[in-house]
Amino acid sequence: MLRSEKQSLQGMEKRLYDRFRKSSDFTCRTVVIANEEFRACYLESLVNLRTTLSTINQNTVQPDNDWTRQDFHALEDEDDSVIRLSYELLRGNLILFNKEDSVTVIEPEQPDISRSIAIPNSENPIQSAFDAFTEDIDRNIGLLRKKMISDQLVIETRFIGGRSVKKLAVIYLEGTARPKVIESIRKSLDENSDKELTTARDLTRMLGHPKFAITPTYISSELPTETVQNLMNGKVVILVDQLSFAFAFPAIVTDLWTTTMDANFPQIFQVFLRIIRVGATLLAVTLPGLYVVLNSVNPELLRIQLAITVAKSREGVPYPSIIEMLLVLLLLEMIIEATIRLPKNIGPTITMIGGILLGQAIVQAKLVSNLLIIILVASAIANFAHTSYMNAIGIRIYKYVVMIASSFFGILGLEGAMIWITLYFASLTTCSVPYLSLSLKGQASDE
Incomplete structure (x- = not known):
């Protein structure tokens, strides 16, 4: 772990505690890793601490196997440093403070709070796979990777939102999707990265679609198979964390009477x-x-x-x-x-x-x-x-x-x-x- 040369990190734990004191699932406690004491700060609802510590200690015992960590380098502005650490907590990471005024960010083991892959509820696939997207965006990306084994599949991940940060993935097939469509979506997302994203309507507003359009400007589906076909047809697919649907852009007139299941x-x-x-x-x-x-x-x-x-x-x-x-x-x-x-x-x-x-x-x-x-x-x-x-x-x-x-x-x-x-x-x-x-x-x- 690296010592910060820009500022001392003393008092960072207290500032995090003050920031999250109204959250009952926020915890700071002393833990021992490889015979060294740390102060661990995390959200109990997003971190399985017991399993995480067990995994880390097992890795430290093995020779030439260092436990996964990311050293945190403080910024010159202490407020920005606290905001960055708060962001890591909200993403479900574990923050470790040691006695040497250094901070480590760890991606921990998470509790099983997402439903498993099941059959679709709102669509009826015919002669197709019966698996459906879940609320976990990483699992949804894995479903697409499994069904489309191609190095031309491009997945661009970004985080959108101000008060509530959402993970978002822009997915397209290189050489098939139109470059102007990809650039239009990228530009719109970059310009509206600070806006809140909780519903499909928020997403369409970010992309600059008409507010009162009576024709859908996207195709939504909970079927990975149909989403793969949309990618092969030249559409750009957007996955949003905690939304169990894939949104394919743009919609065109033939979507009124054609479906990828055909x-x-x-x-x-x-x-x-x-x-x-x-x-x-x-x-x-x-x-x-x-x-x-x-x-x-x-x-x-x-x-x-x-x-x-x-x-x-x-x-x-x-x-x-x-x-x-x-x-x-x-x-x-x-x-x-x-x-x-x-x-x-x-x-x-x-x-x-x-x-x-x-x-x-x-x-x-x-x-x-x-x-x-x-x-x-x-x-x-x-x-x-x-x-x-x-x-x-x-x-x-x-x-x-x-x-x-x-x-x-x-x-x-x-x-x-x-x-x-x-x-x-x-x-x-x-x-x-x-x-x-x-x-x-x-x-x-x-x-």
């Missing part, structure tokens, strides 16, 4: 599934608007027999079709959110009560038409045929825009709303990449 199927199956998803997207967005158009604004678009049938289905309904549609759609949104938030043992029960009993009762009470229930169910099923929950939320918002425009301007309003959505997509740029790009690998034909 690579497990033959080519003809991939094409078929993607056609189904594109059709589901169009149905989810346009069906509510079409119902309003054909009922209230432009019923002349239907054949006379079909128009009469549609009119009879609404016989007895006391309000316009736009109010009818909004009422049932908002009720469906509440059922969906309740099903997601409730425990799994009662979630299906709520779905049955809301979907069957309430639907039948509201039709019998002549509050909505039978045709509306058919449109509602078809739109809901089409909405959840997409590749991710984030994309499904965006489609749920788009259909309200189309429906309101249709109620005012009829079929022309529906067409205008679809054109507006297309122009909105064309205006989006994420990490220097247009949202309407068809590929991120190399020089794609749309670049």
Whole structure:
């Protein structure tokens, strides 16, 4: 251990104690290592002291085997030195003071406070591995390393935050990811390194993404296999400590109907599934608007027999079709959110009560038409045929825009709303990449 030449480290322990005196898990005690006394300062919640001391003493007994340590060199400003030591404590390291006014920082054995690798909870992998990310970023990086054995896999680790420091890893495949995307993410993270990072929204704000974007600018996944495919497709992946999801940047329009799991199927199956998803997207967005158009604004678009049938289905309904549609759609949104938030043992029960009993009762009470229930169910099923929950939320918002425009301007309003959505997509740029790009690998034909 080296003696500090810049300043004496006496009193550093007291200043650390004063800084952490309100934390009940902060401890300073005397320990013996290799027949030498030290004052050990650490956080009990992050350090397994008994196992750490046992490991160090075993290493010191072995010849030509020095125990792992990092000598701390004090700065000229004593306050900065205390801040550095505090930072090491918060990272879960062990601080040792000896009688020679020197300090050693040790990476100790840590208690098992992270859950083990388990099956995914929010995604359903098909013909794929069933392991999922955990809250430990180092373990997540290990999962990626195990699934992608390549020296072109680049992992850049940094620490973000002011009051609460979070470890973050930027991962990409060299030669596949676009350099301008990598530089854009690096620059944004460097400029916002002092901001707090606790949620995915904080991360997107750091990267300068639009605050009120109704289209997701990233793809999140808890599956290491899907994350590997995102890397191979040219995306840059960001892992955040204590978040069990990988965030792939940037999202492009093809992410609405493609998923990396499609690579497990033959080519003809991939094409078929993607056609189904594109059709589901169009149905989810346009069906509510079409119902309003054909009922209230432009019923002349239907054949006379079909128009009469549609009119009879609404016989007895006391309000316009736009109010009818909004009422049932908002009720469906509440059922969906309740099903997601409730425990799994009662979630299906709520779905049955809301979907069957309430639907039948509201039709019998002549509050909505039978045709509306058919449109509602078809739109809901089409909405959840997409590749991710984030994309499904965006489609749920788009259909309200189309429906309101249709109620005012009829079929022309529906067409205008679809054109507006297309122009909105064309205006989006994420990490220097247009949202309407068809590929991120190399020089794609749309670049």
